[in-house]
Amino acid sequence: MILPYRKPSVRGIVESKGDLKELITVIKDLLKYEMDISILPSGNAGLYVASYILRNIEKKECENILVPDMGGWKGFLEYPRTFKFNVVKLKTNLGMVDPCTLEDILRKNDIHALFLTTLGGYLVHQPMEEIKKVCEDMDVILVEDASGGVGGTCGYGDIVVCSTGSPKIINCDYGGFLGINKKIEDILRDNGKIEELKNLLKAFKVINIYGLMKEEALNARKTYRKLVEYCDILKEKLEKAYFKGEEGVCVFVEHENPGEVSKKINKVIKLDNGKSFITKCPIYERVLKKGIVLEMKKIDINSLSLEDIYEIANILKNIL
Structure with a gap:
């Protein structure tokens, strides 16, 4: 039995160039909460920028980043270390986080941020609403990789990263996006770091495939x-x-x-x-x-x- 490999939509390929504002409008509609969206050349670029942001809003006593012990993105283990964070693994149920035990773990390990995929291993939807509440109560930043969950209920993170490479839900063979909420934006502004972030984002040049990304996001x-x-x-x-x-x-x-x-x-x-x-x-x-x-x-x-x-x-x- 031969199965068709997932490729970008024909209409999106034909009309690959597009309007950035229109694309961002469509992406925002897919996320649970309001976000400031930046288009990037890859999901990995988004995770790099997310780690950069965390280093610029760090709490002095918190050098630890919590990541799932399985069902995560390999970059969860790599990019925080690039910015001299300690990576702590969270014991999960085959990639699924238990919100009932999360608060105690966050407290005992002095966690600065939790990195999590909307779908653990692309296999199971995390209880994102409950996890978000625990993180808010504990003043822990939630970084959400929505690559596998976009199109479903996603966009709970303070920082949201999504790959639009292949094969993904938004399937463009290239690109990704980063979203930050108002809380993160305000902290960066208060710390005098918002212009630094804007300059970093400018370094990630993106090909104009906004039409293709918009078409895939609409689907x-x-x-x-x-x-x-x-x-x-x-x-x-x-x-x-x-x-x-x-x-x-x-x-x-x-x-x-x-x-x-x-x-x-x-x-x-x-x-x-x-x-x-x-x-x-x-x-x-x-x-x-x-x-x-x-x-x-x-x-x-x-x-x-x-x-x-x-x-x-x-x-x-x-x-x-």
């Missing part, structure tokens, strides 16, 4: 909903799938021999670019448990029918 809710719907079907059909009943855009299935089962799947299901849609685990960016992840976000999900998904499920059931 984000549709894409996200379809991914969640089809992932729900696969989780229901596959006995050892995790996070049943939870929102996710990829599916983790436990297996004792991920290498062997990946080879079997790749023989019968592959993407039309010849690549696999399987990620072998354990891996930090998904879960630290033996198994495989079905990378549904790599597929042109809007071109698949329900019949296609049930066919995929039946093939996988026979292998797994």
Whole structure:
């Protein structure tokens, strides 16, 4: 079975240049809270700038950045260290944060900021509203990577980072954006750092693909909903799938021999670019448990029918 690899929309490619203000208007509509948006060349650039911001609004006694022990972005471990922060790992339930224990952990570790993905490992939606409240109560800055959750309920962070590379929900093969809320903006202004930030952002030159980004952002809710719907079907059909009943855009299935089962799947299901849609685990960016992840976000999900998904499920059931 050959599955279509997710590519940027044809209309977006044809009309790739566009108006920056229009793009920002569309992006803001996807986020839960009001943000000042900057377009960047990558999600990694956004995470770098986020770490720079944290260093410029630091509290003297707080040098620690809290990151999930799995289900995060590799950059969570790297960029804070570039700015001389200590990285502390938060124990999670396969990438999912428990708000009930978070307050105690924040207090005991003198945490300056929490880095978190809206969807842990692209697999499960974090309880973002509860996490945001805990962070606010503890005066901890929440940095949210919304790359996998944009189109769903996202944009709770004081700082929001999103990649629009490939394959993502906003799928442009390039770019990303950074959002900061009024609280962060006011602190930077009070510290005399707002102009420094503006100058740093100018250093990240961005190609004008605002038309493409806008088109993909306009389709984000549709894409996200379809991914969640089809992932729900696969989780229901596959006995050892995790996070049943939870929102996710990829599916983790436990297996004792991920290498062997990946080879079997790749023989019968592959993407039309010849690549696999399987990620072998354990891996930090998904879960630290033996198994495989079905990378549904790599597929042109809007071109698949329900019949296609049930066919995929039946093939996988026979292998797994």
